[in-house]
Amino acid sequence: MKQTIEKLFAAATISEVGSLEEVTETLDREEDVDLVFLDLTMPGMRGFSGLMYLRAQYVGVPVLVVSATEDPATIRSCIEFGASGFIPKSLGIDVIQEAVSTVMAGGIWTPPDIDLSVEDxxxxxxxxxxxxxxxxxxxxxxxxxxxxxxxxxxxxxxxxxxxxxxxxxxxxxxxxxxxxxxxxxxxxxxxxxxxxxxxxxx
Missing domain, CATH: 1.10.10.10 (Winged helix-like DNA-binding domain superfamily/Winged helix DNA-binding domain)
Structure with a gap:
């Protein structure tokens, strides 16, 4: 993932952290964060509650969820909670670059075969x-x-x-x-x- 970002944005500064607590510490410390890549299974996440907190606390910073799951319900839930995109880890580099570019341009990206219009x-x-x-x-x-x-x-x-x-x-x-x-x-x-x-x- 890091190499993919470096190819897209050669001058980007990338910070790598290992827990939700470290994510919030970084966002509190750094005022010019452009994008957060978030793994739903990282320590401190507690399911979707970590995503909920980040989107409520840091409204101006887009969050792109990266996950091993490709479950449509999980993807829809992430978008419902304010994630700007969802990238299954199985995707190729070209598709990941497309997703990141879309989100950085202010859009929302999800795998094209996922129907987000389902209302239940x-x-x-x-x-x-x-x-x-x-x-x-x-x-x-x-x-x-x-x-x-x-x-x-x-x-x-x-x-x-x-x-x-x-x-x-x-x-x-x-x-x-x-x-x-x-x-x-x-x-x-x-x-x-x-x-x-x-x-x-x-």
């Missing part, structure tokens, strides 16, 4: 999850870890009332009635089980 309950839920703010994503992830409101408040250095407000907003955006249903949603995000998640929350 999983896609609807993906859009709801994508509407969460960065802080709401953090709260939802902490709820999924079993933390109480006061523990979340301590971790985020905010008041317990603020956490309650975030929880209420999460429930409203997801169209669910309880913390338990919200936690089910978070669990399914991390597992990538979109159809099961939709069924559990309908």
């Amino acid at each position: 309950e999983a896609s609807k839920m993906a859009r709801r999850l994508a509407s969460l703010t960065p802080q709401q994503v953090r709260v939802l992830m902490m709820l999924s870890q079993g933390l109480l409101n006061k523990q979340i408040a301590y971790e985020l250095s905010v008041s317990e009332a603020t956490v309650k407000a975030h929880v209420s907003a999460i429930l409203q955006k997801l169209g669910v009635e309880s913390r338990t249903q919200a936690v089910i949603a978070a669990a399914k995000i991390e597992a990538g089980q979109w159809q099961q998640m939709a069924n559990a929350l309908v």
Whole structure:
């Protein structure tokens, strides 16, 4: 992948990191990042929740997902969560260069044989999850870890009332009635089980 980028952009500076935490550290440190290549299985990703967080926190930086999977549902979900493209690792160099060029030009690229027009309950839920703010994503992830409101408040250095407000907003955006249903949603995000998640929350 690095060699492919170097052929396209000879003057490009490429930073390689090994975890989601290192990705965020790099984005916080470097102000002129043009593109992020993201592997869904890298440490810290927790399924799609890492992609959700990056797109909410760093709105101006396009994310191109690179993955060994070619599952249409996974590709659609990535695009629903704001990825600018999805590159299966099995693709040849020429196609990868086409994908990168498209994304760098402001477009969206997915494998041509993937139908993104499919509208199902999983896609609807993906859009709801994508509407969460960065802080709401953090709260939802902490709820999924079993933390109480006061523990979340301590971790985020905010008041317990603020956490309650975030929880209420999460429930409203997801169209669910309880913390338990919200936690089910978070669990399914991390597992990538979109159809099961939709069924559990309908």
